[in-house]
Amino acid sequence: MDKPNIQPVLQIRRLNFWYGAKQALFDVNLDIAANCTTALIGPSGCGKSTLLRCLNRMNDLNDAQRIEGTITMHGMDIRAPEVDVIELRKRVGMVFQKSNPFPKSIFENVAYGLRIQGAKKNHLEEKVEASLRRAALWEEVKDRLHDSALALSGGQQQRLCIARTIAVEPDVVLMDEPCSALDPTATAKIEELIQDLKRYYTIIIVTHNMQQATRCSDFTAFFYLGRLVEFDTTDNIFTNPANKQTEDYITGRFG
Amino acid sequence: MEELNNSITMQSSSGSACDTTPAVAPVPRATLADAIVRRKRRWGEWLVERGIFLVSLSAILMIFLIFVFVGREAVPVALGRTNNARSQKPIAASDIPMLLPEKLAAYLGVPVADLKGFDADTLKQLVELKAQELQEISNPDARLNTTSWAMMLLPHRWHGYDTPEYIWQPVGDIPKFNMVPLLIGSLKATLVALLLSIPLGVGAAIYVSQLARPAVREIIKPTIEMLSGIPSVVLGFFALIVLASGMQAVFGYESRLNAFVAGVALGLTVIPIIFTISEDALSSVPKSYIHAALALGASPWKAAWQVVLPAAVPGVFAACVLGFGRAIGETMVVLMASGNASIVSASIFDSCRTLTASIAAELAEVVFGGDHYRILFLLGALLFAVTFLTNLLGDVAVHRLKLKLEGRR
Numbered sequence A: 001m002d003k004p005n006i007q008p009v010l011q012i013r014r015l016n017f018w019y020g021a022k023q024a025l026f027d028v029n030l031d032i033a034a035n036c037t038t039a040l041i042g043p044s045g046c047g048k049s050t051l052l053r054c055l056n057r058m059n060d061l062n063d064a065q066r067i068e069g070t071i072t073m074h075g076m077d078i079r080a081p082e083v084d085v086i087e088l089r090k091r092v093g094m095v096f097q098k099s100n101p102f103p104k105s106i107f108e109n110v111a112y113g114l115r116i117q118g119a120k121k122n123h124l125e126e127k128v129e130a131s132l133r134r135a136a137l138w139e140e141v142k143d144r145l146h147d148s149a150l151a152l153s154g155g156q157q158q159r160l161c162i163a164r165t166i167a168v169e170p171d172v173v174l175m176d177e178p179c180s181a182l183d184p185t186a187t188a189k190i191e192e193l194i195q196d197l198k199r200y201y202t203i204i205i206v207t208h209n210m211q212q213a214t215r216c217s218d219f220t221a222f223f224y225l226g227r228l229v230e231f232d233t234t235d236n237i238f239t240n241p242a243n244k245q246t247e248d249y250i251t252g253r254f255g
Numbered sequence B: 001m002e003e004l005n006n007s008i009t010m011q012s013s014s015g016s017a018c019d020t021t022p023a024v025a026p027v028p029r030a031t032l033a034d035a036i037v038r039r040k041r042r043w044g045e046w047l048v049e050r051g052i053f054l055v056s057l058s059a060i061l062m063i064f065l066i067f068v069f070v071g072r073e074a075v076p077v078a079l080g081r082t083n084n085a086r087s088q089k090p091i092a093a094s095d096i097p098m099l100l101p102e103k104l105a106a107y108l109g110v111p112v113a114d115l116k117g118f119d120a121d122t123l124k125q126l127v128e129l130k131a132q133e134l135q136e137i138s139n140p141d142a143r144l145n146t147t148s149w150a151m152m153l154l155p156h157r158w159h160g161y162d163t164p165e166y167i168w169q170p171v172g173d174i175p176k177f178n179m180v181p182l183l184i185g186s187l188k189a190t191l192v193a194l195l196l197s198i199p200l201g202v203g204a205a206i207y208v209s210q211l212a213r214p215a216v217r218e219i220i221k222p223t224i225e226m227l228s229g230i231p232s233v234v235l236g237f238f239a240l241i242v243l244a245s246g247m248q249a250v251f252g253y254e255s256r257l258n259a260f261v262a263g264v265a266l267g268l269t270v271i272p273i274i275f276t277i278s279e280d281a282l283s284s285v286p287k288s289y290i291h292a293a294l295a296l297g298a299s300p301w302k303a304a305w306q307v308v309l310p311a312a313v314p315g316v317f318a319a320c321v322l323g324f325g326r327a328i329g330e331t332m333v334v335l336m337a338s339g340n341a342s343i344v345s346a347s348i349f350d351s352c353r354t355l356t357a358s359i360a361a362e363l364a365e366v367v368f369g370g371d372h373y374r375i376l377f378l379l380g381a382l383l384f385a386v387t388f389l390t391n392l393l394g395d396v397a398v399h400r401l402k403l404k405l406e407g408r409r
Helices: A048-055 A085-091 A106-116 A121-134 A138-144 A154-167 A184-197 A210-216 A234-239 A244-250 B002-012 B026-037 B043-078 B093-098 B101-108 B112-117 B120-136 B149-153 B180-211 B214-227 B232-251 B259-283 B287-295 B300-329 B332-337 B355-365 B371-405
Strands: A008-019 A022-033 A037-041 A065-073 A092-095 A172-176 A202-206 A219-224 A227-233
Touching: A008 A048, A022 A048, A022 A202, A022 A227, A037 A048, A037 A210, A048 A065, A048 A172, A048 A202, A048 A219, A085 A092, A092 A154, A106 A121, A106 A154, A106 B300, A121 A138, A121 A154, A138 A154, A154 A172, A154 A184, A154 B287, A184 A202, A184 A210, A202 A210, A210 A234, A219 A234, A219 A244, A227 A234, A227 A244, A234 A244, B043 B371, B093 B120, B101 B112, B101 B120, B180 B214, B180 B259, B180 B300, B180 B355, B214 B259, B232 B259, B232 B332, B259 B300, B259 B332, B287 B300, B300 B355, B300 B371, B332 B355, B355 B371
Parallel strands: A037 A202, A037 A219, A092 A172, A172 A202
Antiparallel strands: A008 A022, A008 A065, A219 A227
């Protein structure tokens, strides 16, 4: 496989992962390039979300999990015992499949991450505004910042979650099927946003939507049954896949 | 194709088009129509449903009846219709024939029917005795109606006292029915109980639902819930014998049994209520909130405190309201551990007497239908009203909080 020659942010080497006795990932090797969008595609249960959750160690919450191999971020092993998982998660933000704003005001949602990092009060408003602007939500909510976030529409809620994630200035933003619960208009807005955001962040997106992967990613990794089948530039994967399984999947023959 | 058309017409005209239908599938269709059209009575289900309805109705009726009963006994006092003042002018024996029997009966404090059974001599003797008794009264307080609201709530300078005081002394020459010491006693013990049980109960609920490992949770949760299974008389006994002496040794206060000891024991009965309901509320906060907070770099403790607890506040608040109701209504523990002295004091290290303990201790020994009896019922009604009002206000507050948190205000 031809690897991108851009400096990788994350390097995944020989990663194996088990939920109890069931192995979910087999010998995954993957480099994530800085300031690019990498899409993880594959049929349900192929391990792409599991891989995503390994990158900010959200899998730690699962009791019966076991993991082998190394994940390095800027050359530092994120699973080393001296690594503070809380600090790691501040660097590797995550947007979930279902939008999950806190039952607080819009302002407080974005400010939450800043507050727990001890942001000064006078910086708070600036940063909240900047994050909301960056998430293309500012114009829609600037007059009701102190209304409950739960009153927003689904697409707005998801953009709020993105604003909340990028407010703490992470290096990497993980997105776990961020549009799967949204209508096409809201999806288009988020995809546009992803294009825009990769200037500032490295984005990894899990998606079931092939068009979405082609529209907004630079690299695509195809997973099948816990194995990384093919990894290449998105152009190559969708126009000239090297592997038969990849071709079958992207042309819709299975999945 | 013709068959298909036939079956469609048959469907629309149900069973009437029997002759034109082909012999392929008419039978099941006809029975299907029959089955849907003919409404079946499911007698068993109907009976069970009615039965449950009646039982729930009877529960409501019972509560209503209890309220009516308690209220009825308390009404004469509540409306100020009772009068235990001994302020009548003495009646001379010679005046007896000129008086109406009703008036005489009231004067002597006997029923009218009994009066008719007395002969003239007995009547004369009774009237003379009464006159003598009235003349012998040296205490000016005897001329007071101590069952009036003013006497029950405001301080009074009793004969022989230097300052106005709140006194609950229902038995004696001059019965004193001031409720303030009892209200203060109830509130003191309840306050101590809540100050102890809310932090402990809610804290334990946060720990068990958010922070504890599953193995630890499996031990702590049933253990705390088991606390509610301890009979209150056993807890009271424990407080009376063990806690009281132990805490006196530690804090060095004067009276061994006091509001503090009672409150601590009361707290033990309230903790499982607050714990169980809070834990339920905290556990039902969507996991997605917790994940979002953790993914933003919150520690589990911060996620629990800043995200989960605010989201569960309505439930936690409801738990505290119920805990208050239990604490103020609990009887056996306070009866045994509070010292039962009806004194007005701000210190929690003084003995206190609660509303509930007064009712429990005194009701068995009062004159049936007397002033003391009625005032105890008034205390009961008061207790009922307090818990009812706190539950109502708690409900309204919880509802508002929910609306606010869900952004529908």
